[in-house]
Amino acid sequence: MTWWQFSLNCQACELELVERLLQKYGALSLSISDAGDEPIYEPLPGNTPVWRESIVSAIFGADTDPETLYRQISALLPDHLAGSLRRQRLQDRDWEQAYKQHFQPIECAPGLWIVPSWSQPPDPEAIIIQLDPGLAFGTGSHPTTALCLGWLAVHKPAGIKVIDFGCGSGILAIAALKLGAARVSAVDIDAQALSACSANVQANAIETDRIQISSPAAMANDPVDLLIANILAGPLIELAPEFAGRVQSGGQILLSGILKSQLKDIQLAYQPYFRLDPATSREDWVCISGKRI
Secondary structure, three states: OEEEEEEEEEEHHHHHHHHHHHHHOOOOEEEEEEOOOOOOOOOOOOOOOOOOEEEEEEEEOOOOOHHHHHHHHHHHOOHHHHOOOEEEEEEOOOHHHHHHHOOOOEEEEOOEEEEOOOOOOOOOOOEEEEOOOOOOOOOOOOHHHHHHHHHHHHOOOOOOEEEEEOOOOOHHHHHHHHOOOOEEEEEOOOHHHHHHHHHHHHHOOOOHHHEEEEOHHHOOOOOEEEEEEEOOHHHHHHOHHHHHHHEEEEEEEEEEEEEHHHHHHHHHHHOOOEEEOOOEEEOOEEEEEEEEO
16 A cells, blocks of 8 residues: 655744644644754643754555645645645555564663563563653653663662652653662653553553652652652752752752753752762763762
8 A cells, every 4th residue: 555745844833834734635644853953852841842943744545646635735835835845655564563673672771671562571580661662751762861770770779769750751760669669759740741651650560559640739748768850950950949858868869851061050059958979971961869968
């Protein structure tokens, strides 16, 4: 079977127009990707960012007349958008298997693996976190997540209470539990992340009495032994006093989502509350830990 893909470049202010037009002519699916080099790692609370310039791609069924559709769409687009409109024939194939080939097991640290549900654990004796790629942030491949996982593997949170603030997929919360944490509070502002976290906790057979999944407003107030926050530098700085209040004396903090250029600002925000360890880095990202004063 043959499918047709139509794609074009547009600015952020033109996205709605382009999406409506493609849907009007029967697009079966739409996808948006970055047309330049403008990564969006994780949105700030309340924000839904888009790229300044995007590539919008639409898939149309096999019964589509591509020449007619091309003329119809081009006629309704401004000239600068019509000039970037492209069409491509797509041959039918096993998209699911092609998708799965992109996501293979990842060894985050010696003896700690992230394994998709369709793969066999490379080391059955290792600690295995089952996690499939999804919309929620955090699959183990991003440097910030990898830095946190590496720290947890070395500083095993055995028998302690942990907060994973900005839990996303729940990967760090699940890792903490599989490494021996007594109880974890997984917190996120995004309902989709909380849903993904719940599904991943179930997939990993985590006992429900060991984890609370909630929004920040509903999280417990008891101080914990370890607070993990793999979010963005801006919120990390704003939340420094609150995070300090949630970690008991002698407890630890683990912060990531920080670019190397932001390290000094984070250190200044947390030094009044924590004795900070030297930062660790991977690519352009850093991870900071410290002990509550």
